[in-house]
Amino acid sequence: MRHRISVVALTAMVGVFLLFGGTALAGDTIKLGVAGPHSGDLASYGIPTVHAAELVVKDINAKGGVLGKKVELLVEDDVCKPEVATNTATKLVGEGVNVVLGHICSGATKAALGIYKEAKIVVMSPSATNPSLTQSGEYPNFFRTIASDDAQAKLEVDFALNTLKVKKIAVLHDKGDYGKGLAEYAKKFLEAAGPDKAEVVLFEGITPGAVDYSAIVQKIKRKGAEAVIFGGYHPEASKIVTQMRKKKMKTIFISDDGVKDDTFIKVAKKYAEGVYATGPKDVSKNPLAIKAREEHKKAYGSDPGAFYDNAYAAALALLNAIQKAGSTDYDAIVKALRTNLVDTPLGKIKFDKRGDAIGVGFAMYQVKDGKYVEVK
């Protein structure tokens, strides 16, 4: 008897869930998924995107939403790990998202993209810069509001050879998708510049999270490198820079937007001075960017963090595309993204055939008096 009661209860419960599930699916909202690292040691890259999405959605909902429907946010954490990102993607697809803003890290994005592709969902990342994501042509559902790594590598190499006029360069990376990809492009561009202009004296991957990098630092010194181009994130960069400066090495350090993060300066402190890093172009004079920044200050009481403008632009572009497409149909959204210019904090943008935003690029920054300043 008891057994039977529990079976009945279970059936009832499942029924109730199905009922709720059904209503949720038929709900009259546009679902915008937001995926990225919201906890863990790279959370500082992901949180600003959540903030941007929240602000854009609040704004748009206040103006009546998209296609007359309210926009609903579905925020999921992927801690920047590919193995977690696939679960994140599956979960978002299961919850019925219409479009996804994310993911943040290239490795995680790549892992998740296949799942979205099968479900025919448009994904737009504010920060995943791995070139093959768009250039391979494998993911027609992928768009991004940031230039790809080879653009960064090109800028780093041009800057080193033409502005700083150094010749012997050590290229290092952290063996990750992002860092290694960037380093390989840098090496390619350096080699293309010709042996009388540039010489790659060292090309190596370091082990992320190691307790000490003195061996590699000594090797940089021994190879006589005038500059180091590093592909990777700020924890390793600050350890290497600190050890180089403590060993009285003046070697120039050039890195990427994984290092153009205020945490780098906070951790490396005085040793961060003079370090170069590429980052998205300064858009501080764009009126929409100013508005976005003020909204952030008002809502969260602080300056926005990494990729905030890109995320803000991506959220606007996605929702605008749905509005222009007139539906949440995959093909219509893709077409709208490619044809309609949208006004964003990054300027007026649309997307090319491969999914890269036209008119978005990088600039070189240097740490001066504890702040990143654009190098003119």
Place this chain on the structure above:
Amino acid sequence: MDYFLELFLGGLTRGSIYALIALGYTMVYGIIELINFAHGEIYMIGAFTALIVISVLTMLGWNQLAILAIATLAAIVWSSAYGFTAEKVAYKPLRGAPRLSPLISAIGVSLFLQNYVLLAQTSDFLPFPNLIPDFKFLEPYEGIVRSTEIVIYVVTAAVLVILTVLIKFTKLGKAMRATAQDRDMAMLVGVNVDRVISFTFIVGSATAALGGVLIASHIGQINFYIGFIAGIKAFVAAVLGGIGSMPGAVLGSLVLGWTESFFTGYISSDYEDVFAFLFLVLILIFRPSGILGRANTDKV
């Protein structure tokens, strides 16, 4: 030759860092044959405790050396308390259980402490100030070796000597050796086994905390995850040297540090870890119980 010396010293630094953590690992294993996976987390908690104390005392404008001394002391006391509690809560109830149970429990403690610090403190990297003063006599050699590294070498050697004396020549050390040899028999002849084990955890945690302060000073940054990687490397070093043996832990750590340093320096850092572990496998093929380990058939 200079390059060789630099790599040698770099390897010595790495090795000493591993050794400071490996000593506690190996000591606990020697007494109760438990691979205490939470040991790396105790080291991380030591570093965090020191950072908090340093921040507070720096704001009060204390003398640098006094801050360092008090922060180290606080880290040792606090970490020891964690080590002691972890043993009482997670390992003692499982003392009669099959060997795997306390091992799983140790992994649980490790995850718990990591996430506890993540939630209670932050996920960000925090800068850790270097309070070890620059020694005057080292100035001509600054490009090669710094005072922090010298302090790490000296402290590692001192910890090894103190622990060896403690185990070989004190009454408590005798009780520890008895417990290690045969717990039941030790109990029968009146050794308070529970107290001996608690004491072992306290001493092990204290060395880990000391390591935490020194290593954080050397690296200049900490976060909740540093204990995991350092713990794994220290564990490998302890196995390499012969787990359960104190000099073995230090020797294994140094061998590992030098292997990594020379391999990076002369060949490539791309396969640094691969090579380090390959070396471990090779040594274990020829000496299955580690460089200084005794052959002991009844241990896993």
